Amino acid sequence: MSNSNETELNGKQEFTITVYTENRIGILNRIAIIFSRRKINIESLNTSPSEIEHIHRFNILIHETEDVVRKLARQIEKQVEVLKVYYNTNEDIIWQEMALYKVPTDTIAEKVSVERLLREFGARAVVIRKDYTVFEATGHREETDKLIEVLQPYGLIEFVRSARVAIIKDSDGFNRKLREFERRDPGEEVIENEFLDKEKNVFSM
Amino acid sequence: MTTAQAEAATLTETKTTTQVTGSVALLEGLIAEGTDTIFGYPGGAIMPIYDALYDYKEKLSHILVRHEQGGIHAGQGYARSSGKVGVVFATSGPGATNLVTGLADAQIDSTPLVCITGQVYAHLLGTDAFQETDVINITTPVTKWNYQVTDANEIPAVLAKAFYIARSGRPGPVLIDITKNAQLQLFDYEGYTPCEHIRSYRPKPNVRTEYIAKAAALINGAKKPFILFGQGVLLGEAEKEFKAFVEKSGIPAAWTILGAGAIPTDHPLNVGMLGMHGNYGPNVQTNACDVLIAIGMRFDDRVTGRLDKYAKQAKVIHLDIDPAEIDKNVKADVPVWGDCKETLPLLTALVEEKTHTQWLAEFRAYDKTEQETVIQNELNPGSGEMTMGEVVNKLNELTKGDAIIVTDVGQHQMVACRYAKFNRTRSNVTSGGLGTMGFGLPAAIGAKFGAQDKTVVAIIGDGGFQMTLQELGTIMQSGIDVKIMILNNRFLGMVRQWQQLFHEKRYSFVDITSPDFVKLAESYYIAGKKVSEREDLGAALEEMLNHKGSYLLEVMVAKEHNVFPMVPQGSSVSEIRLK
Numbered sequence: 001m002s003n004s005n006e007t008e009l010n011g012k013q014e015f016t017i018t019v020y021t022e023n024r025i026g027i028l029n030r031i032a033i034i035f036s037r038r039k040i041n042i043e044s045l046n047t048s049p050s051e052i053e054h055i056h057r058f059n060i061l062i063h064e065t066e067d068v069v070r071k072l073a074r075q076i077e078k079q080v081e082v083l084k085v086y087y088n089t090n091e092d093i094i095w096q097e098m099a100l101y102k103v104p105t106d107t108i109a110e111k112v113s114v115e116r117l118l119r120e121f122g123a124r125a126v127v128i129r130k131d132y133t134v135f136e137a138t139g140h141r142e143e144t145d146k147l148i149e150v151l152q153p154y155g156l157i158e159f160v161r162s163a164r165v166a167i168i169k170d171s172d173g174f175n176r177k178l179r180e181f182e183r184r185d186p187g188e189e190v191i192e193n194e195f196l197d198k199e200k201n202v203f204s205m
Numbered sequence: 206m207t208t209a210q211a212e213a214a215t216l217t218e219t220k221t222t223t224q225v226t227g228s229v230a231l232l233e234g235l236i237a238e239g240t241d242t243i244f245g246y247p248g249g250a251i252m253p254i255y256d257a258l259y260d261y262k263e264k265l266s267h268i269l270v271r272h273e274q275g276g277i278h279a280g281q282g283y284a285r286s287s288g289k290v291g292v293v294f295a296t297s298g299p300g301a302t303n304l305v306t307g308l309a310d311a312q313i314d315s316t317p318l319v320c321i322t323g324q325v326y327a328h329l330l331g332t333d334a335f336q337e338t339d340v341i342n343i344t345t346p347v348t349k350w351n352y353q354v355t356d357a358n359e360i361p362a363v364l365a366k367a368f369y370i371a372r373s374g375r376p377g378p379v380l381i382d383i384t385k386n387a388q389l390q391l392f393d394y395e396g397y398t399p400c401e402h403i404r405s406y407r408p409k410p411n412v413r414t415e416y417i418a419k420a421a422a423l424i425n426g427a428k429k430p431f432i433l434f435g436q437g438v439l440l441g442e443a444e445k446e447f448k449a450f451v452e453k454s455g456i457p458a459a460w461t462i463l464g465a466g467a468i469p470t471d472h473p474l475n476v477g478m479l480g481m482h483g484n485y486g487p488n489v490q491t492n493a494c495d496v497l498i499a500i501g502m503r504f505d506d507r508v509t510g511r512l513d514k515y516a517k518q519a520k521v522i523h524l525d526i527d528p529a530e531i532d533k534n535v536k537a538d539v540p541v542w543g544d545c546k547e548t549l550p551l552l553t554a555l556v557e558e559k560t561h562t563q564w565l566a567e568f569r570a571y572d573k574t575e576q577e578t579v580i581q582n583e584l585n586p587g588s589g590e591m592t593m594g595e596v597v598n599k600l601n602e603l604t605k606g607d608a609i610i611v612t613d614v615g616q617h618q619m620v621a622c623r624y625a626k627f628n629r630t631r632s633n634v635t636s637g638g639l640g641t642m643g644f645g646l647p648a649a650i651g652a653k654f655g656a657q658d659k660t661v662v663a664i665i666g667d668g669g670f671q672m673t674l675q676e677l678g679t680i681m682q683s684g685i686d687v688k689i690m691i692l693n694n695r696f697l698g699m700v701r702q703w704q705q706l707f708h709e710k711r712y713s714f715v716d717i718t719s720p721d722f723v724k725l726a727e728s729y730y731i732a733g734k735k736v737s738e739r740e741d742l743g744a745a746l747e748e749m750l751n752h753k754g755s756y757l758l759e760v761m762v763a764k765e766h767n768v769f770p771m772v773p774q775g776s777s778v779s780e781i782r783l784k
Contacts, residue, residue: 074529080350083405
């Protein structure tokens, strides 16, 4: 990682925070201001449904020390409509970002090397029109960044990249994480999911 | 009883459906939650609720304040003196934004409030309609929870949720913003059901007995244990449990200003006040103890001074209901999560009965030094200008520690907290975390409504009084009995003290003039007197306390007097200055 030197100097590193919340208007703001109040920049933020109906999952990427991240996680978890918060280093997660690249079709057609490069990067064409072609690539930041560099000479018209989405690794690692949480946190993990499948029986609005 | 009211009342019992307006459902819900007093101010967007209130005059007492900030501080005072949830009404736009200071104050001091604001019609949201403001987003950082209602059907459940969140766990302010159409809308009302569970919200962490055992082992092995207690003891209604713990363990206990009164001032194990202007012993001994037991307090910087030199020699046990407080400022060796009403008895059962005679004697030795260097001169100056301390001391002699003391913010606040006697819990109402000047007068009004059998004395500086003095109008109209004592030093005293000590006496904009406070009170039909001479003080205080109804006493005190001891900002608690 490019910031490895920095990590050694100030103890900061990339953390992916996973937040399970109710699907409510305003919860994004409640979570976002916990960062902005402390002048901490959110590198990327994704919100999507989770594996459980009506429960949303946030993935928030920040660059901070573990001590700060732990405090942030507790402040987030304190919000009434937040069910649970986890934070992980890159080693603990599988993550991807998706990028879209719009390139003029004529250059693509003329220059075979482009097609080869795209294949090398595992990109695929989403749309092919007379005037332009849109490619999609999925991977880590460095990989999608590299493809920008490569496409730039061929007249890259437009580029966009999604936020990081992350899955916390295998059950073994996940349990280890949970035990760590239990050590510093009073909650027994069963509690958090106790009511998840009984939404009709619990207070909800 | 009006038809709507009669219908609503029958419904609550039978749970059959009848059509009522959102406004009626709201008022029925408030009654079901045990609300008796509302502090509020009407306006365009909350008019349907006020119209409904017209028919509920007998069941809900509404106190018309003079400014929404006064309304919310009154709600806070009510909540603090009674232990109940304070209820506040305000209209949209400026009405709602005027609540913000009070919300921030209640949030940082964990005061349970339910604030209802009117909002423009739902179809006008986002159109910059008259008196429209984004109340939800403005108040998000300063509320425990907030919600915008646009459909009357939501009102009963949202209100139930609001009360549950405001008072459970670590309490806090909640705001419900109700659009005008929802207030007017007729809907099928099925009665009110209180909320007892929200799946995403865990008000109390589970008690983990292994940590209780670890804490007890540390305490039993300690030679110099020291207890710090805060408002958590009061909020958890755990005064009895706390007293039992202190008395069995024999450990000296010191308080944060919001914890004052959890055990009486005169209790032999109460060693005094913590923090920047706290007592000498508790501050110095923080850096001498071997086990520090923090109960329901959050290690505010005004309590800890410089953190990297705070109790580094001690093992820290931290009891708190809010998991986010553990390790936030001071790392806990043994965290004890939970409601202290549950955790304290478990801990008491495991601690050995002890008397730390030698250790306690050390505290008393520091007390003696403080007594001789500071307190004696402060309480009995004998000659010269009157001090704030001697006024508070004189008041103690007359109230015997049974009055509720409400303060504003500044020098007088520190003096009142240091020297006022508190025999009972919930008798010190002050703005702690936010330090809100202007809090005192409206909070005293609310405190009196929350504890009508008690004498309420508001001690306020000449600066803070001028921030919310319009609430004299609320006193006048409601006829409430509040004793107001203005300690006038003709300065913004605390800022002046800092300018003297840390800014080479460059008195920048701290010289404040005042109106004739007694005449001002008189114009509101409130009796009053001004005292400048020591020999008149006792009689004047007696007159104030014996007066039937509200009374304003202005006491002229020394102009340039400093509050000591003091832990200068950036210093360690053991570097506390006596002069």
